[in-house]
Amino acid sequence: MMAKYAEVLKVTLQNRLAYVYDQIFRSLGMVIHIFIFIQLWRVTFRNVGGPVGGFTLPQMIWYLVLTETIITSSPRFNGRIDAEVRAGDVAYSLNRPYSYLFFQYASFLAEWLFLLPINFAAGAIVAWPLVGGIDWRPEAVPVALLAMFAGASIQFFEMAAVALLAFWLEDTRGLWLLVERAQWLLGGLLLPVEAFPGVLRRIAEVLPFPHVVGGPARLAVDFSWQAFGRLALYQGVWLLVFAVVASGVFRLGVSRINVNGG
Amino acid sequence: MPVIEVRDLQKTFRVKEKAPGLSGSVRALFHPEYRSVEAVKGVTLEVEEGEALAFIGPNGAGKSTTIKMLTGILHPTAGDATVLGYNPWRQREQLAFHIGSVFGQKSQLWYHLPPTDTFNLLAKIYELDPDSYRRRRDELVEAFEIGDLLQIPVRKMSLGQRMRCEIAASLLHRPKVIFLDEPTIGLDVIAKQKIRDLIRRANREERTTVFLTSHDAGDIEQLCKRVVIINYGQVIYDDAVHHLKRQHLRTKVISLKLADAWEGLDLPGVRVLKARDYGVKLEVDGAVAATQDVVATLLARYSIVDITIEDPPMEDIISSIFAAQVPEEGPAEPALAATLSGGRQP
Structure with missing residues (x-):
């Protein structure tokens, strides 16, 4: 059963490799981004005179490299699903023996696997010479990667749940834009959630966003098994919630599907 | 034994309507109005195993909607259907293993990859045994003469080459029924002929039931023995192709x-x-x-x-069927249209 989705992942990855140089060129934008933030954080750390949100300057920069990598490596499947629903193309996958949602999920993961190393490399080539490395704990890398994978999965089902509303709405891209901006602000893209002021921090922590963006990045630069356990629990809950919601929205949508033409 | 049985199949779409202008847009926000469009109004037909049936009609006649119901894509508003003994919309996934479909305007091949990658993916999707998949692929590659195309990215193929690969892909899992929606659209004369030969071969040699829609009279003449014409969501003609040809083509x-x-x-x-x-x-x-x-x-x-x-356009053939059978003084009412059916009255 899983073999078909593994093959979808493989074929999507092969398909994506046709664009590898194009993607490397696009990821260069991240180089500029990280370079600017290094300069800004240098000034901030100089003025504060100590750690910010519990992070040293190199930790903060590597945290930033990772959050940027997480955000930029999440392929925008909301646009694809939204367009397929509105054009009626989703219907053509219904007469094949696979789940539309899992087919898209496998494609999403393939693109994520393709983008992640490229984007990380683009951030690392600036961070490494300018702030140096940090003391990575050996277990931090695989565990953080696992957390990033879980975060990406949450992100996919969250995106799918919103995009599948196209069965009822004219266009869901505006709605996703709101979710995405909330994710950037409350997910800890630029600043760890732990450094947020009290109420905002408490609000952010119960939302799914920091468990997709900041949580996995923090785990990589400031690893503890306790933090991992807490993050895994939140991620498990949110993954279940969004997977159930996306499946429910899809089932409801399909039952009232209207395909163009006829 | 019929492989497709359709009884009084109906589909009504709800279409949102909006008055023109800004005020209409604002009103539609608070009081959306809907109109019902009856795309299929009670289609009844049977298709025998190994039959090649042309299911034709002008744009908007309801043929694609009918196909989408028969492949489980759409839920009907009323009526019943079985394909290979399955109810298409309730047993969609089980049915999917036994039917194939080619939509001329919707490719199933991955655009940037060679067809062999799509074939491998389809083998996994249809859960084919690796050995029987390889044998079947080689068989189709030889029959469809696509050996030279297997390693070429689809984007670099001509439309005719692509369609050969499309049809081969749809036959990989040995479907018992294949639904073909405009399989020769946009092809030149030679490519059309090639595609027709391949469909005919699948129909004759493997007894694959062919359910074809096309606006090309050549497809119908050369591939099918029976033709069902649908117009305004109703079957208006159901007879042998040679009768249609003699009378209207x-x-x-x-x-x-x-x-x-x-x-x-x-x-x-x-x-x-x-x-x-x-x-x-x-x-x-x-x-x-x-x-x-x-x-x-x-x-x-x-x-x-x-x-x-x-050949004359399909619309002209349908008009001539109406002109030959509808009394001059009255329009073709649904009830009247039903009486226009030929040999097999739905």
């Missing part, structure tokens, strides 16, 4: 570009549809004159720059 349209000015042609069975100085369109009634004789006369009399010979 007997004309050919010849379009000419001439080096000399057109001076007319007086031949029995030939009607001038349109004529300009150096261009002319003629209709030849096959019952009165043979197309080849008309062409020979034209070649003898004019210096011809370009010539095309076509």
Whole structure:
């Protein structure tokens, strides 16, 4: 059963490799981004005179490299699903023996696997010479990667749940834009959630966003098994919630599907 | 034994309506209004195992909607259907293993990858045993003459080459019924012929039931023995293709570009549809004159720059069916349309 989705992942990855140089060129934008933030954080750390949100300057920069990598490596499947629903193309996958949602999920993961190393490399080539490395704990890398994978999965089902509303709405891209901006602000893209002021921090922590963006990045630069356990629990809950919601929205949508033409 | 049984199948879409202008847009926000569109109004038919059926009609007649219901894509508003004993919309996934579909305007091949990658993916999707998949793939590669194309990215293929790969892909899992929606659309004459040969081969040699929709009269003539015409969501004709041909497909349209000015042609069975100085369109009634004789006369009399010979458009055939059977004083009401069916009354 899983073999078909593994093959979808493989074929999507092969398909994506046709664009590898194009993607490397696009990821260069991240180089500029990280370079600017290094300069800004240098000034901030100089003025504060100590750690910010519990992070040293190199930790903060590597945290930033990772959050940027997480955000930029999440392929925008909301646009694809939204367009397929509105054009009626989703219907053509219904007469094949696979789940539309899992087919898209496998494609999403393939693109994520393709983008992640490229984007990380683009951030690392600036961070490494300018702030140096940090003391990575050996277990931090695989565990953080696992957390990033879980975060990406949450992100996919969250995106799918919103995009599948196209069965009822004219266009869901505006709605996703709101979710995405909330994710950037409350997910800890630029600043760890732990450094947020009290109420905002408490609000952010119960939302799914920091468990997709900041949580996995923090785990990589400031690893503890306790933090991992807490993050895994939140991620498990949110993954279940969004997977159930996306499946429910899809089932409801399909039952009232209207395909163009006829 | 019928592999497709359809009883009074109906589909009504709800279409949102909006009055023109800004006020209409604002009103639609708070009081959306809907109109019901009856796309399929009670289709009844049976298709036997190994049959090649042309299911045709003008744009918007309801044929694609019917196909989408028969493949489980759409839920009908009323009526019932079974395909290979399965209810398509309730047992969609089980049915999917036994049917194939080719939608001429919707590719299933991955655009940037060679077809072999899509074939491998489909083998996994249809849960084919690796050995039988390889044997089947090799068989189709040989039959469809696509050995040279297997490693070429689909984006670099001509439309005809792509369609050969599309149909091969849809036959990989040995479907018992294949639904073909405009499989020759946009192809040149040679590519069309090739595709028709391949579909015919699948139908005759493997007894794959073919359910074809097309606007191309050539597809219908060459591939199918039976034709069902649907218009305004109802079956208006269900009979053998040779009857349709004898009654309604007997004309050919010849379009000419001439080096000399057109001076007319007086031949029995030939009607001038349109004529300009150096261009002319003629209709030849096959019952009165043979197309080849008309062409020979034209070649003898004019210096011809370009010539095309076509079947009349499907819309004209359908109009002629109406014209032949509908009393002049009344429009074709649904009840009346039902009486227009030929041999098999739905």
